[in-house]
Amino acid sequence: MSAHEARIAAVLGRIHARNPDLAAFTRVLDDAALQDARALDVAIARGETPGPLAGVPFAVKDLFDVAGLITTAGAHMRLAAPPASRDAEAVARLKAAGAILVGTLNMDEYAYGFATVNAHFGTTRNPHDLTRLAGGSSGGSAAAVAGGLVPLTLGSDTNGSIRVPASLCGVWGYRPAQTGSGVLPLDGVFPFVEELDTIGPFASDLATLQAAFEVLSGWRLATDDGVARVARLTGFFEHGAAPEALAAVDAVMAGAGAADRLVLPGAETARSAAFLITAARGGALHLATLKDRAMDYDPAVRDRLLAGAMLPGALVFRALDYAKAWRAAVMNALKTHDVLVAPATPCAAPRIDDATILIDGKPVSARANLGIYAQAIGLAGPAMICAPVTTDTLPIGVQLIAAPGQEAKLFAFARRLEAQGVLGGRIA
Amino acid sequence: LQGLSLSGPAPFRKTTISAEADPLSEIFNLRPGLILGFEPPQACHDGIRANLDLLAQHARVLLSADGPAGEWGGHGGDQ
Numbered sequence: 001m002s003a004h005e006a007r008i009a010a011v012l013g014r015i016h017a018r019n020p021d022l023a024a025f026t027r028v029l030d031d032a033a034l035q036d037a038r039a040l041d042v043a044i045a046r047g048e049t050p051g052p053l054a055g056v057p058f059a060v061k062d063l064f065d066v067a068g069l070i071t072t073a074g075a076h077m078r079l080a081a082p083p084a085s086r087d088a089e090a091v092a093r094l095k096a097a098g099a100i101l102v103g104t105l106n107m108d109e110y111a112y113g114f115a116t117v118n119a120h121f122g123t124t125r126n127p128h129d130l131t132r133l134a135g136g137s138s139g140g141s142a143a144a145v146a147g148g149l150v151p152l153t154l155g156s157d158t159n160g161s162i163r164v165p166a167s168l169c170g171v172w173g174y175r176p177a178q179t180g181s182g183v184l185p186l187d188g189v190f191p192f193v194e195e196l197d198t199i200g201p202f203a204s205d206l207a208t209l210q211a212a213f214e215v216l217s218g219w220r221l222a223t224d225d226g227v228a229r230v231a232r233l234t235g236f237f238e239h240g241a242a243p244e245a246l247a248a249v250d251a252v253m254a255g256a257g258a259a260d261r262l263v264l265p266g267a268e269t270a271r272s273a274a275f276l277i278t279a280a281r282g283g284a285l286h287l288a289t290l291k292d293r294a295m296d297y298d299p300a301v302r303d304r305l306l307a308g309a310m311l312p313g314a315l316v317f318r319a320l321d322y323a324k325a326w327r328a329a330v331m332n333a334l335k336t337h338d339v340l341v342a343p344a345t346p347c348a349a350p351r352i353d354d355a356t357i358l359i360d361g362k363p364v365s366a367r368a369n370l371g372i373y374a375q376a377i378g379l380a381g382p383a384m385i386c387a388p389v390t391t392d393t394l395p396i397g398v399q400l401i402a403a404p405g406q407e408a409k410l411f412a413f414a415r416r417l418e419a420q421g422v423l424g425g426r427i428a
Numbered sequence: 429l430q431g432l433s434l435s436g437p438a439p440f441r442k443t444t445i446s447a448e449a450d451p452l453s454e455i456f457n458l459r460p461g462l463i464l465g466f467e468p469p470q471a472c473h474d475g476i477r478a479n480l481d482l483l484a485q486h487a488r489v490l491l492s493a494d495g496p497a498g499e500w501g502g503h504g505g506d507q
Contacts, residue, residue: 290468294472295469310460319490
């Protein structure tokens with residue numbers, strides 16, 4: 001057995017051993033992965049230069065097209081859909097860099113949720129505590145990394161679907177900017193909300209996260225000294241946060257030696273605007289299918305989509321107008337500070353059997369509210385790392401937010417705090 | 429709007445839209461078949477209703493806002 005083949009065989013063995021407890025993988029591509037590993041070793045033996053991700057095993061949320069496979073988007077009803085004719089662009093770029101695809105990953109149906117509680121494919125469990133949620137909608141992508149099954153995965157983030165599970169599972173996640181050189185390709189990705197959809201990597205360490213970002217974007221980031229003007233987002237971004245979420249931001253600010261505080265007026269409204277845009281777009285996207293096959297949907301997703309399809313058009317346009325003004329306001333704030341810091345989730349992972357969280361002391365649905373802070377800032381379209389904060393309790397992460405074009409400074413800042421031991425991924 | 433009558437399955441049946449009632453609430457109580465172009469199965473109705481209530485909460489937040497950081501205030505208010 002060749003070197004990479006042996007490594008991939010070990011990875012596949014680990015996936016088969018642990019996945020029954022985690023429900024992170026929906027398909028494991030044993031034969032294809034071993035074949036790709038052998039091909040990589042043959043290429044290296046021929047003297048070819050391996051790519052920057054040579055031999056790195058990776059898996060993708062089951063809304064990325066993989067040639068020859070059905071893209072389920074987490075929906076049972078799509079099991080009869082035709083298979084994809086080619087890989088999604090992001091998958092193709094990772095493969096071209098030498099990474100080896102080993103499987104597809106669980107998610108909330110059609111990416112509509114923050115829990116990865118899937119009526120058909122099961123509930124993905126948090127590797128740090130199997131009684132708790134992994135978060136969503138890219139829960140399988142986060143749990144696969146946190147469980148040590150693979151070091152790199154791909155997910156999507158419309159309202160927080162990378163940042164929420166990355167926070168709850170204690171791994172690194174990246175949501176790209178929606179403008180500039182750091183935009184990541186959506187070709188071959190099952191859509192949800194065209195105004196807000198992004199894709200990005202999860203990784204067990206920051207170096208792998210950055211390497212994946214550079215491969216996916218085709219942008220080699222310049223060297224940066226990591227010194228940044230940093231501010232903590234207060235007001236809405238601390239309202240309702242549990243002590244562990246506030247402590248995570250405290251730790252980052254202390255590590256950065258920063259004390260600036262910044263209020264972004266209108267953040268609560270931005271979150272509501274994102275909520276309404278998402279519901280309306282999702283409802284419009286699925287309307288024809290809902291008409292004929294409503295009862296084939298996950299009930300929780302179906303009823304959200306149907307309600308979204310009923311939103312008055314004037315309200316949706318108002319929300320879209322608000323989004324434009326919000327983006328301008330956030331980008332203006334990012335002229336005075338290089339990195340903004342905010343909680344990624346309002347709390348650590350909730351229990352699966354009691355999937356409620358407290359906001360203002362009131363129990364609310366985790367599925368709808370774990371992304372409260374991620375959703376608000378995501379509407380502005382900046383570049384964001386979800387960074388796991390070092391802790392010996394349940395994992396939790398923070399959002400590190402930068403303007404499009406400032407990705408080098410953003411990664412350098414995170415690297416400085418990782419070197420200090422303030423930030424770091426945790427593998428269970 | 430007073431006197432406008434609509435019919436539909438419970439819990440969406442509305443007989444009158446009153447001018448005094450919360451207009452947003454009234455909009456969201458319209459018969460789903462009228463808006464969607466088809467009648468969703470009865471089993472969906474409670475879930476739709478619950479989600480419409482949630483969306484109405486967010487709609488009220490949006491409609492009561494001036495715009496972020498005063499951006500709208502200087503450019504024509506509610507436009």
